[in-house]
Amino acid sequence: MCGVVGVVSKQPVNQMIYDALLLLQHRGQDAAGIVTGQNGRLYMQKARGMVRDVFRTRNMRALPGDYGLGQVRYPTAGSADSEEEAQPFYVNAPFGLALAHNGNLTNTEVLRQELSRVDHRHINTGSDSEVLLNVLAREIDLASDGLPLQAEDLFRAVRNVHGRLRGSYAVVVLIAGHGLLAFRDPYGIRPLCIGVSDTDGVMVASESVALEGNGFRLLRDIAPGEAVFVDLQGAMRFQSCADSPRLNPCIFEFVYLARPDSVLDGISVYQARLNMGETLAQRVISVMPPSEIDVVIPVPESSRPSAMQLAWKLGRPYREGFVKNRYVGRTFIMPGQAVRKRSVRQKLNAIAQEFDGRNVLLVDDSIVRGTTSREIVQMAREAGARKVFLASAAPPVRYPNVYGIDMPTAAELVAHGRDVEQVRAIIGADALIYQDLEAMKRAVRRVRDDIDTFEASCFDGCYVTGDVDAALRGAAETSDDPPGSGMLALQGQAQEDGRP
Numbered sequence: 001m002c003g004v005v006g007v008v009s010k011q012p013v014n015q016m017i018y019d020a021l022l023l024l025q026h027r028g029q030d031a032a033g034i035v036t037g038q039n040g041r042l043y044m045q046k047a048r049g050m051v052r053d054v055f056r057t058r059n060m061r062a063l064p065g066d067y068g069l070g071q072v073r074y075p076t077a078g079s080a081d082s083e084e085e086a087q088p089f090y091v092n093a094p095f096g097l098a099l100a101h102n103g104n105l106t107n108t109e110v111l112r113q114e115l116s117r118v119d120h121r122h123i124n125t126g127s128d129s130e131v132l133l134n135v136l137a138r139e140i141d142l143a144s145d146g147l148p149l150q151a152e153d154l155f156r157a158v159r160n161v162h163g164r165l166r167g168s169y170a171v172v173v174l175i176a177g178h179g180l181l182a183f184r185d186p187y188g189i190r191p192l193c194i195g196v197s198d199t200d201g202v203m204v205a206s207e208s209v210a211l212e213g214n215g216f217r218l219l220r221d222i223a224p225g226e227a228v229f230v231d232l233q234g235a236m237r238f239q240s241c242a243d244s245p246r247l248n249p250c251i252f253e254f255v256y257l258a259r260p261d262s263v264l265d266g267i268s269v270y271q272a273r274l275n276m277g278e279t280l281a282q283r284v285i286s287v288m289p290p291s292e293i294d295v296v297i298p299v300p301e302s303s304r305p306s307a308m309q310l311a312w313k314l315g316r317p318y319r320e321g322f323v324k325n326r327y328v329g330r331t332f333i334m335p336g337q338a339v340r341k342r343s344v345r346q347k348l349n350a351i352a353q354e355f356d357g358r359n360v361l362l363v364d365d366s367i368v369r370g371t372t373s374r375e376i377v378q379m380a381r382e383a384g385a386r387k388v389f390l391a392s393a394a395p396p397v398r399y400p401n402v403y404g405i406d407m408p409t410a411a412e413l414v415a416h417g418r419d420v421e422q423v424r425a426i427i428g429a430d431a432l433i434y435q436d437l438e439a440m441k442r443a444v445r446r447v448r449d450d451i452d453t454f455e456a457s458c459f460d461g462c463y464v465t466g467d468v469d470a471a472l473r474g475a476a477e478t479s480d481d482p483p484g485s486g487m488l489a490l491q492g493q494a495q496e497d498g499r500p
Contacts, residue, residue: 001102069172071088084125101171181230187245254276278313282439283391290314303364391435395459400458
């Protein structure tokens with residue numbers, strides 16, 4: 001999961017890109033980069049760190065031009081510690097290309113070998129994005145027929161790229177002296193949208209919030225398999241470049257990754273999370289009386305809409321019981337388990353009066369590694385809670401994600417190979433309630449009912465691209481509890497009371 005943005009305008013774009021990256025900072029905190037174009041030249045600044053740390057006044061002055069792109073990085077391939085793997089990546093032939101990529105390729109090693117053996121192109125890092133750039137550069141070189149570069153040449157190249165790549169990719173490319181190219185994989189796994197401004201500017205970005213924050217009006221989402229070329233005058237050309245595209249958006253975007261004020265593929269993230277709260281409330285009601293719950297408290301930030309709606313449906317008080325330190329990043333996307341664990345208590349502090357002597361239902365967006373959940377449950381107990389129930393707005397995460405979310409191995413997932421009771425014991429809660437997978441899909445689909453399928457592999461083990469190794473697909477099938485079952489573990493009380 002990274003955040004990408006690209007702009008063509010009639011005024012300098014460095015500040016617009018910087019502001020957009022700030023709005024996309026939640027999508028990646030490891031590194032940031034900007035490249036701009038002016039008079040046929042490209043200018044680049046990138047480094048490890050947050051946007052505010054990577055770009056100083058002197059850096060911004062060294063980024064002239066009225067077209068450019070940027071990225072905030074969250075590493076899922078390559079090294080998180082390598083300065084060289086910060087994006088954008090650049091190659092000087094053909095034409096001069098700079099690329100920013102959100103997603104993850106699943107056939108990187110095959111492509112790397114092809115590039116070396118057949119295309120005679122050298123890859124200098126472990127990043128799949130550098131591989132993607134060189135595949136694209138090779139295909140543009142083959143598809144173009146001299147100057148000027150035509151949009152049809154680029155669309156032909158993207159079609160060939162789709163034929164070679166596997167996995168997820170939302171891509172923005174700067175072509176020196178020509179304009180901006182953006183395209184999305186044929187499954188539309190990672191989001192990408194386009195907007196326009198009143199001054200004839202065009203912006204593409206991972207989330208609509210980046211457009212709106214810069215005064216751009218959301219035009220639409222780039223469709224699966226579609227490419228758009230924006231020339232230096234701001235003229236847009238669209239073309240579908242895939243034979244059988246179909247929309248399979250990543251459902252984890254709506255659970256956690258995206259900002260609640262964004263709209264992805266026509267779906268309000270905020271409304272989707274409200275709906276998840278309703279379905280989760282139905283699950284809670286079906287297994288335990290709401291009267292057993294004294295107060296509903298969200299785990300900030302992503303779970304707030306779900307927790308508010310759940311509390312309303314249960315008829316129980318909603319309270320803010322944790323204060324978040326906004327200067328600590330999102331623990332889920334921090335590199336390294338030790339860093340994540342240490343950051344939980346730096347990030348959150350409990351308000352004791354909301355916990356003291358109460359049966360508390362904590363609501364979180366999801367439970368991935370279990371590190372944060374275990375620490376938060378312990379914090380609630382230390383603050384005086386009599387009982388601590390935990391509800392997850394998402395089903396158990398049991399399978400690795402290979403499409404750009406940092407769930408690379410099943411061993412990292414607390415629900416891998418365990419039933420809900422075992423997870424509950426590890427986390428230390430008095431009860432653990434999971435969302436049902438089909439109910440979650442229905443909750444998101446209520447906002448846009450023409451989406452048939454979602455990419456939900458971390459929950460159901462179904463990889464939509466069809467090329468994921470069978471050993472990886474079956475890595476988490478040792479669990480006694482089927483994926484998406486949404487079982488409740490309540491230390492035997494459910495059975496004693498005759499409830500399901």
